[in-house]
Amino acid sequence: MIFNIGDKMKKLATVITISFCCFILLSSCEKNKNTQTPFPPAVEESEESTDVDLPPVVMVDGRLYMDMGYVNSSVTCGTADGEITSSVDSSKIPEKDNESNFGTGYEYQLWDTAHINVKINDKWIIFQDIAISSWTIPDCVAHFTAEVTKIQGDSLLVTVTENPDKIDWLLGELIKPVRLPIDNLDYSKDGKTVTAEGLKGCKVEVWFDGTLENGDPETSYPAEPGQIYKIRVIED
Numbered sequence: 001m002i003f004n005i006g007d008k009m010k011k012l013a014t015v016i017t018i019s020f021c022c023f024i025l026l027s028s029c030e031k032n033k034n035t036q037t038p039f040p041p042a043v044e045e046s047e048e049s050t051d052v053d054l055p056p057v058v059m060v061d062g063r064l065y066m067d068m069g070y071v072n073s074s075v076t077c078g079t080a081d082g083e084i085t086s087s088v089d090s091s092k093i094p095e096k097d098n099e100s101n102f103g104t105g106y107e108y109q110l111w112d113t114a115h116i117n118v119k120i121n122d123k124w125i126i127f128q129d130i131a132i133s134s135w136t137i138p139d140c141v142a143h144f145t146a147e148v149t150k151i152q153g154d155s156l157l158v159t160v161t162e163n164p165d166k167i168d169w170l171l172g173e174l175i176k177p178v179r180l181p182i183d184n185l186d187y188s189k190d191g192k193t194v195t196a197e198g199l200k201g202c203k204v205e206v207w208f209d210g211t212l213e214n215g216d217p218e219t220s221y222p223a224e225p226g227q228i229y230k231i232r233v234i235e236d
Contacts, residue, residue: 052091056102058084058118058127059094065116065127068135070229072117072124073142073210080107080119111140123209137229142210145234146178148199156180156196156231157222158204176215179222180206180231187233203234 056067060082084106086099094100109117109124114132117124126138137143146158157177188194211226 054091054093054101056100056118056127057094057130058100058102058106058108058116059097060108060110060116061097064093064130066130067118068115068126068128068138070126070137070141070207071209071227072111072126072138072140074140075109075117075124079109081110083107084118115140137207141207141229143205143207145203145205146180148196148202148204149177151196151200152179154182154196156182156185156199156204158206161203176217177222179224180204180228182231184228185231185233187231199233205232205234206230 058065082098084098084100084104086096087104088094088099088101090101092101100106107119108127109119111117111126114129115138116127118127119125126140128135128138144160145162146160148156148158150157157179159175159177182194182196185194185196187196187199206225207229208225209227209229213224213226214221215223
């Protein structure tokens with residue numbers, strides 16, 4: 001399933017607010033005087049928010065992490081640091097370590113100070129600490145730079161020009177064209193309509209889930225990334 005990155009960010013902003021509200025309510029119930037709440041007191045009144053399904057959240061080492069929806073393509077070792085052993089309802093926020101609101105049995109890896117990876121459907125999904133205000137795509141998500149060579153209906157045909165060293169094993173020396181649907185193209189002429197008009201010869205940066213179809217140079221079809229998260233036009 002492919003999401004429009006703008007809509008996804010708006011949805012994340014909404015669910016983050018909901019999650020913060022729930023977290024504050026739980027903290028208030030526990031009456032923990034040592035817990036610092038960096039959010040406006042007014043949001044504590046949003047008790048109805050606990051009745052809606054929240055995005056996947058897990059607690060590890062006392063921190064709450066939320067699903068960003070991205071695959072970590074930089075994972076080179078499958079060794080887990082822990083496992084989710086308890087779960088609460090999808091409308092609730094976890095209250096103890098190794099607890100989630102989406103089930104049990106999932107392994108996780110500690111990644112950096114702001115992120116962990118949770119193994120879901122054999123993919124390491126990135127979860128970010130909800131205390132982090134920035135929700136930019138992490139560097140560990142597969143991405144590359146390319147030049148647009150042709151506009152083909154609702155797709156761009158591009159040639160890869162740069163592949164970051166961290167994930168160069170994903171694309172290797174990919175010399176064949178790559179087809180990119182414009183569903184997640186972050187570019188518009190009038191501020192409303194997403195269009196590929198005038199992009200021939202421009203450079204774009206592409207973030208995707210690390211999978212590639214038709215990558216074999218012997219096939220005549222253009223290569224196609226699996227799930228594309230964002231296509232950003234690089235302005236001169």
